[in-house]
Amino acid sequence: MLIARRADTRARADFATWKMMAKRECASALPPEAQTSLKATRRCSQQMPEVAATEATIQLMYRPITGEWAAPAQRRASRSAGPSGDR
Numbered sequence: 001m002l003i004a005r006r007a008d009t010r011a012r013a014d015f016a017t018w019k020m021m022a023k024r025e026c027a028s029a030l031p032p033e034a035q036t037s038l039k040a041t042r043r044c045s046q047q048m049p050e051v052a053a054t055e056a057t058i059q060l061m062y063r064p065i066t067g068e069w070a071a072p073a074q075r076r077a078s079r080s081a082g083p084s085g086d087r
Helices: 002-023 032-045 050-081
Strands: none
Touching (some): 002 032, 002 050
């Protein structure tokens, strides 16, 4: 739960920063993943309201972050569980 909440917060903060930079016409300074996310949001906003497009983009960003942070925690848990799986 904690990893999910942190990942969601990070995705929302990153997206807000990227969107602000794009509005200030600094999008070319953004990393490729940010540029791709902003383009995806623009495409989605043609088919749905901007709020829904933003939320969909954040959810797409959120999944990899959660996996990135959850993997080390899962490895630690499996090491501490021992060979039989018991703690």
